[in-house]
Amino acid sequence: MPAKSLLQAIHEGLAEEMRADESVMVLGEDVGHAGGVFRVTQGLQDEFGPERVMDTPLAESLIVGAAIGLSVNGMRPVAEIQFADFIPPAFDQIVNEAARFYYRSNGAWNVPITVRVPYGVVPGGALYHSQSVEAWFCNTPGLKVVAPSFPADAKGMLKSAVRDPNPVLFFEHKKAYRLIKEEIPEDDYSVPLDRAKVHRQGGDITVVSYGMTLHQVLEAAARISEEHGVEAEVVEPMSLYPLDRETILEAARKTGKFLVVSEANLTGSVSGEIAALVAREAFEWLDAPVMRLGAPDTPAAPFARPMMDFFVPSPEKIESAMLELARY
Amino acid sequence: MPAKSLLQAIHEGLAEEMRADESVMVLGEDVGHAGGVFRVTQGLQDEFGPERVMDTPLAESLIVGAAIGLSVNGMRPVAEIQFADFIPPAFDQIVNEAARFYYRSNGAWNVPITVRVPYGVVPGGALYHSQSVEAWFCNTPGLKVVAPSFPADAKGMLKSAVRDPNPVLFFEHKKAYRLIKEEIPEDDYSVPLDRAKVHRQGGDITVVSYGMTLHQVLEAAARISEEHGVEAEVVEPMSLYPLDRETILEAARKTGKFLVVSEANLTGSVSGEIAALVAREAFEWLDAPVMRLGAPDTPAAPFARPMMDFFVPSPEKIESAMLELARY
Amino acid sequence: MDVKEARARHEELGLGDDDLLRMYETMLLARRVDERMWILNRQGKAAFVISCQGHEGVQVAAAYNLRPGYDYVYPYYRDFGITTVLGQTPRDHFLSLLARKEDPNSGGRQMPGHFSSRKLNIVTSSAPVGVQYPQATGTALAFKVRGEDGVVLVTGGEASTSQGDWHEAMNFAGIHDLPVIFLIENNVYAISVPENLQVAGSIAGRAAGYGFPGHEVDGNDVLAVYETVKEAVGRARRGEGPTLVEARTYRLTAHSSDDDDRRYRERDEVENWRKKDPIVRYEHYLEEAGLLDEETKEEIEERVREQVAEASDYAEQAPLADPEEALGRVYAEV
Amino acid sequence: MDVKEARARHEELGLGDDDLLRMYETMLLARRVDERMWILNRQGKAAFVISCQGHEGVQVAAAYNLRPGYDYVYPYYRDFGITTVLGQTPRDHFLSLLARKEDPNSGGRQMPGHFSSRKLNIVTSSAPVGVQYPQATGTALAFKVRGEDGVVLVTGGEASTSQGDWHEAMNFAGIHDLPVIFLIENNVYAISVPENLQVAGSIAGRAAGYGFPGHEVDGNDVLAVYETVKEAVGRARRGEGPTLVEARTYRLTAHSSDDDDRRYRERDEVENWRKKDPIVRYEHYLEEAGLLDEETKEEIEERVREQVAEASDYAEQAPLADPEEALGRVYAEV
Ligand SMILES: Cc1ncc(C[n+]2csc(CCOP(=O)(O)OP(=O)(O)O)c2C)c(N)n1
Ligand SMILES: Cc1ncc(C[n+]2csc(CCOP(=O)(O)OP(=O)(O)O)c2C)c(N)n1
Ligand SMILES: [Mg+2]
Numbered sequence A, B: 001m002p003a004k005s006l007l008q009a010i011h012e013g014l015a016e017e018m019r020a021d022e023s024v025m026v027l028g029e030d031v032g033h034a035g036g037v038f039r040v041t042q043g044l045q046d047e048f049g050p051e052r053v054m055d056t057p058l059a060e061s062l063i064v065g066a067a068i069g070l071s072v073n074g075m076r077p078v079a080e081i082q083f084a085d086f087i088p089p090a091f092d093q094i095v096n097e098a099a100r101f102y103y104r105s106n107g108a109w110n111v112p113i114t115v116r117v118p119y120g121v122v123p124g125g126a127l128y129h130s131q132s133v134e135a136w137f138c139n140t141p142g143l144k145v146v147a148p149s150f151p152a153d154a155k156g157m158l159k160s161a162v163r164d165p166n167p168v169l170f171f172e173h174k175k176a177y178r179l180i181k182e183e184i185p186e187d188d189y190s191v192p193l194d195r196a197k198v199h200r201q202g203g204d205i206t207v208v209s210y211g212m213t214l215h216q217v218l219e220a221a222a223r224i225s226e227e228h229g230v231e232a233e234v235v236e237p238m239s240l241y242p243l244d245r246e247t248i249l250e251a252a253r254k255t256g257k258f259l260v261v262s263e264a265n266l267t268g269s270v271s272g273e274i275a276a277l278v279a280r281e282a283f284e285w286l287d288a289p290v291m292r293l294g295a296p297d298t299p300a301a302p303f304a305r306p307m308m309d310f311f312v313p314s315p316e317k318i319e320s321a322m323l324e325l326a327r328y
Numbered sequence C, D: 001m002d003v004k005e006a007r008a009r010h011e012e013l014g015l016g017d018d019d020l021l022r023m024y025e026t027m028l029l030a031r032r033v034d035e036r037m038w039i040l041n042r043q044g045k046a047a048f049v050i051s052c053q054g055h056e057g058v059q060v061a062a063a064y065n066l067r068p069g070y071d072y073v074y075p076y077y078r079d080f081g082i083t084t085v086l087g088q089t090p091r092d093h094f095l096s097l098l099a100r101k102e103d104p105n106s107g108g109r110q111m112p113g114h115f116s117s118r119k120l121n122i123v124t125s126s127a128p129v130g131v132q133y134p135q136a137t138g139t140a141l142a143f144k145v146r147g148e149d150g151v152v153l154v155t156g157g158e159a160s161t162s163q164g165d166w167h168e169a170m171n172f173a174g175i176h177d178l179p180v181i182f183l184i185e186n187n188v189y190a191i192s193v194p195e196n197l198q199v200a201g202s203i204a205g206r207a208a209g210y211g212f213p214g215h216e217v218d219g220n221d222v223l224a225v226y227e228t229v230k231e232a233v234g235r236a237r238r239g240e241g242p243t244l245v246e247a248r249t250y251r252l253t254a255h256s257s258d259d260d261d262r263r264y265r266e267r268d269e270v271e272n273w274r275k276k277d278p279i280v281r282y283e284h285y286l287e288e289a290g291l292l293d294e295e296t297k298e299e300i301e302e303r304v305r306e307q308v309a310e311a312s313d314y315a316e317q318a319p320l321a322d323p324e325e326a327l328g329r330v331y332a333e334v
């Protein structure tokens, strides 16, 4: 099995679903001939033609709205939002429309669409090519919000998302695209959308994280194991909405010490919901306050590198938060 | 001092600010001659003319966008979104634009706008005239989000919002509009935007709530005091973003038992952030898990009355959650 | 006009006598259902009414061009006439009005006027104004991608054209020659806001900017609407692209049962438009064409009355939606 | 064309010789700043470049009609020409490019091309395409409400017209006859997406649907742009309402330093457009009008070169933004 990047994994997942099912389509800005600004859809238009891989006008509400309309007429569209920062124009179509078709029609109309959303801080991205916007969508019943962080999971979950009868927001960390690689099974597999994953077993502290910070948490976990003998249980939520509460709670109860790390602005982030869940349901097991680490409550990663580095939760900050928790 | 309703209080606050400052304007759908669908702006167009009280086209992004543009050119616009449920088209202008002007221009351009947002469940409102959407905006640094629940506070905070140099989202519970009345000071007063309020002192449990549920919490607090001898400390956040952390934490530490009640879909609501804060910063004082009560994670209040009643946190559910916490 | 002259008009359009009478009966049915809704509202039985009154001509004439269950329709909240042509019954409407468990639109979850029928390809609609337009283009694109000759009818009030979604959809439809008909029911008001504060220039006139035809038509002239939409549907079915139709009409009631239109409309204005009532005007045509006399009229009226009474009674007796149903059907099962 | 004939054109427009040369020098300055930005990028000193190359004619000619610091401008990320006319210096641009603390646009927070100057009434701009249009109408409305004769210039690429915000703003401007000029710099591509997949019909042609004038103009013809925008600004100042100007031009570079335009553009096409370079074309005009000879040209070029070199050096030496500044200025103080 050759090692593949997150980007390649998602590309393959898409291509395979399109080969397997004629109704699967891709639409978005620059996704066609150019293959997307990140090249996730590269080659797909050549293989499937300009109708199944369609460059849309620059209009996010249209992209998601049209995807909804395609899906009610037999298609399985995968829409791309070029950068998470540009999803707000589509907000209405996502939260008021896609998420509510099934409920409001008493189960008559469902909306099997996938919306791919590259997010997260990259150097040079600045205020509008960096945001972690997932919390906006995690108070909306009817929607599924997933954010896999490893290539194999991402491929498997993308396939599940395409096949799922509900609208799925699929968050992809841009910095992980080419940085994170792993071996990917060759066969046609899928990964469920509703299962959190325990990446590392440990008895001292539990850390929940996703996106680039998950990778840093895993590195820090290895370091503090070696250097300080602290063993961290590391859990990736995989789905941010709904949450796999049981897996998260089990890990929290196991160690009694709990930390959530994400790259989003801390206040009002998904970390708050996870922390509240643990504070409620694992209270009797807790030996320390439920802790959180995130970006400060300032708009987003600035352009200037020193400011950007100051803004994101750094490996150092992550490690010291983990040690602080262990020592509590 | 005559008793005034929440609606009257907000109306008066608006009218007084317009009289005091020529740059204050009102814009929105049906706010002019018709005085708004709830009649909050009734009479204002007669007094201030059609340019300062302007009926806009049906276009929420335009309403907020134009308000931003007015504000950078010397005006102090108060925009009305007819129902909270229809704020999504304006999402981009609020979170990506208004909230970021100041930061992104390194302090050169600020956006002194107020956006009034009637929200919450009312009988007959159904899925699209009922939502509690505040959580969408509580992960956005640069924005102020307030939700006063009593007439006098609402009037005073509206004035502060109009005078504030930052964008303020001002949530008004529609069901409270005519239902909630109290005496209002006659003089020109204002209420700060960043102070939570302790409505009731008590040593047994702390309950944080806002909107219609706050009124129900206060009634329940009186009942359980009388019937069960349980004394609740009741805190209204007033500002949902940023939070007045100190006041909330003080109350949490005082009783060691903490409950947040709101009408929003529970998962991902502002209650999660408040609970996470308390779980983190009042851990050593806690005698019970941090509890939350909200609406179930289904889209919004349905039209059929039995379903609606089942959906909203009822006075009975609120009372029993408070007793459960007291008895923990 | 003599009978022959009168008949020439609909015969040219390919409409038979029975078509004409069916359209008439459907218009009347929509009107009577609507009137009954207001009675139920005044009796305290219906929490909310939103009306089609005044729009019946546009709606019935437009929908009469469709193939129900094959073409897709994205109606808006006034389209009782459209959904009735497609096959929704008065019973359906009253079940929805009274939020009964059997409500075919939403099982009591949504306000009346938020139509839905999987069988009839009436796509579930909602309250946020304008969202239907991008969706309709997507549905039309699916037809095009698969090479099918289905068309999509999407409707809205004149204020819905103020939303960005309308424009994004017009542009997309124009770029790809999508088989979609944008039907704007321009009734001069958006709740209280008059057209001159809502629409710059002309709605119909905007289509040219997107490279496809736009027509303004008298929405109270049933045959004129039929003709315009027929042409548009034909164009779409032949793969020639979208059409915008702006039908000018008037809302004869308040915006909804929550509204008091005396705040913003002169009674004179309303009375003037009442004289142009599309149903009355159509009756004149039918009379002139020799298709309607007092007797037939009474017969039809009687049939409609009975249907409405039966449907209303049925709905009143029907069980309410169950409380726990509030929790059901949030996610479709995998 | 003899000299006299040539001169007639700009004299009719009320432009003096010094105006013409000032415009020329500003165009050249914008171009040379831009070229230098790419060099700094290739040297690894600038993380990101976005270009005005090809657009200088439109930008400088349009902005030359404004009163800096009185009128308001909502530029988009390519508008180095516009902001330079208004008074931003090469130093400002390089400080922003290199994310220096002194960056006047954002203090190093935003990407280059996200202009802002309170003094020059350049309203802070951002990346989400299209958001500037509703804002611009609000700013124009403020002028109207106060009875002032200020105007607002708002710009964007052709793809920005695909966003709903553009339409909502056009409609609002049309309803209230707002003093706003919508200037669309149509360079045929939105990153890789060509105009035919972006724009149905014609952008300029859409203004009529909103009841105000729309002009298509050759964006590489400096005087044509100047003339069209002059008329638009005059209209706006006199309270006669908005104008839409679609200036057709071409992007001579890749979309940005992150883009490789060979993926989607034929080299031939680019080379063809290079021949229509607005600066070269304008030079010809100036030569014909007897305003530019080799010597003057060399003089101007030299002055520009020096300015660019000085500014670039200055910015390179200037201190970076401080890390902790990431936390500052989130809220304005009460
Ligand atoms: C996005 C949005 N904003 C506001 C409303 C509230 N609202 C409901 S109908 C309406 C007026 C619509 O007018 P028009 O489109 O002309 O249709 P009409 O009711 O006249 O048929 C308004 C403002 C809404 N439903 N959705
Ligand atoms: C809302 C939004 N969606 C997507 C993008 C990404 N993006 C930046 S520029 C651009 C193309 C813009 O094309 P055009 O408006 O023609 O301007 P040009 O760059 O050609 O001058 C895109 C898709 C964005 N910035 N904002
Ligand atoms: Mg209307």
Ligand SMILES: [Mg+2]
Binding pocket: D157, D158, D159, D185, D186, D187, D188, D189, D190, D191
């Ligand atoms: Mg372009």
